[in-house]
Amino acid sequence: MSADQVRNSAAESSANKISANAKTESSEWDLVITRVFDAPRALVFKAWTETRHLAQWWGPKGFTNPVCEMDLRVGGELRIHMRAPDGVVYPMTGVFEEIVAPERLVFVSSALDGDGKSMFDILNTVLFAEERGKTTLTLQARVITATAQAPQYLKGMEMGWTQSLDRLEEKLATMSD
Amino acid sequence: MNDRLSETFGALADPTRRAILARLASGEASVTELSEPFAMSMPAISKHLKVLERAGLIARGREAQWRPCRLQAGPLQDVAGWVEHYRRFWEESFDRLGDYLQELKREDAGNKNLKSKTKESRHVRRPGKK
Numbered sequence A: 001m002s003a004d005q006v007r008n009s010a011a012e013s014s015a016n017k018i019s020a021n022a023k024t025e026s027s028e029w030d031l032v033i034t035r036v037f038d039a040p041r042a043l044v045f046k047a048w049t050e051t052r053h054l055a056q057w058w059g060p061k062g063f064t065n066p067v068c069e070m071d072l073r074v075g076g077e078l079r080i081h082m083r084a085p086d087g088v089v090y091p092m093t094g095v096f097e098e099i100v101a102p103e104r105l106v107f108v109s110s111a112l113d114g115d116g117k118s119m120f121d122i123l124n125t126v127l128f129a130e131e132r133g134k135t136t137l138t139l140q141a142r143v144i145t146a147t148a149q150a151p152q153y154l155k156g157m158e159m160g161w162t163q164s165l166d167r168l169e170e171k172l173a174t175m176s177d
Numbered sequence B: 001m002n003d004r005l006s007e008t009f010g011a012l013a014d015p016t017r018r019a020i021l022a023r024l025a026s027g028e029a030s031v032t033e034l035s036e037p038f039a040m041s042m043p044a045i046s047k048h049l050k051v052l053e054r055a056g057l058i059a060r061g062r063e064a065q066w067r068p069c070r071l072q073a074g075p076l077q078d079v080a081g082w083v084e085h086y087r088r089f090w091e092e093s094f095d096r097l098g099d100y101l102q103e104l105k106r107e108d109a110g111n112k113n114l115k116s117k118t119k120e121s122r123h124v125r126r127p128g129k130k
Helices: A003-023 A041-049 A051-057 A150-176 B002-012 B015-024 B031-035 B042-054 B074-121
Strands: A031-037 A064-070 A077-083 A089-100 A104-112 A118-131 A134-146 B058-060 B069-071
Touching: A031 B074, A041 A051, A041 A104, A041 A118, A041 A134, A041 B074, A051 A064, A051 B074, A064 A089, A089 A118, A134 B002, A134 B074, B002 B015, B002 B042, B002 B074, B015 B031, B015 B042, B015 B058, B015 B069, B031 B042, B042 B058
Parallel strands: none
Antiparallel strands: A031 A134, A064 A077, A077 A089, A089 A104, A104 A118, A118 A134, B058 B069
């Protein structure tokens, strides 16, 4: 056996290990969230793909969606303006990459800055699986690009919704005093 | 730091670079060692390492001639913090989706009743089927 062959076989075995790792759909830098909903998946899918429904739940507690539009086809756009309880509006757009009703939805979401420029793009894959009338939803998010403002944006948004909770907690604290 | 974060995301977007980081998580390694598992030339690996170094994800030793690569945890923690914000956005949304679906289920049941009523109303108005 030549030195090269030895080297190659050693390389191969570790390559298998590493490529298996690299090819895994999710990595520790992706976000994967799974949630079970007590509803058939056709209904869950509908709640995602019809704006009159989407506007009712999109965003954290206390948020409203004064703008919620979508063009449900591959390449079609999603446009949502979220309004936080503190009045700040967070606009975002999305583009559908894949639509397989009622089991799979893939879209790139982008948060927009004041000039309408994207601050970060995230590839979201949403899977709907039904079992005994319940739907297991899996959301997998992968960051494609992120600009310098991206962390501030999410932090600010989170403050928008935790503030109202904090206020409530403060109130409760003073009440128990 | 914020600029570094976006560079971190860019650096992490590549599977080869993620594999390199995974390898470095188990200890420092030379460029030669790192290039072994990949069907890639040394210059190509060096390019990836430069991206990782610029993003602050790895550091390269100056002391030894083989300049071992080491994992740097800082930027990964920044990314984890950022991803955590995004996670909370969805967790909050899904709480609401869960509540809303219950509403929809009731509405759906109502609609079915309504449909059978309108269908029948062309003939004789009868109470909807259960």
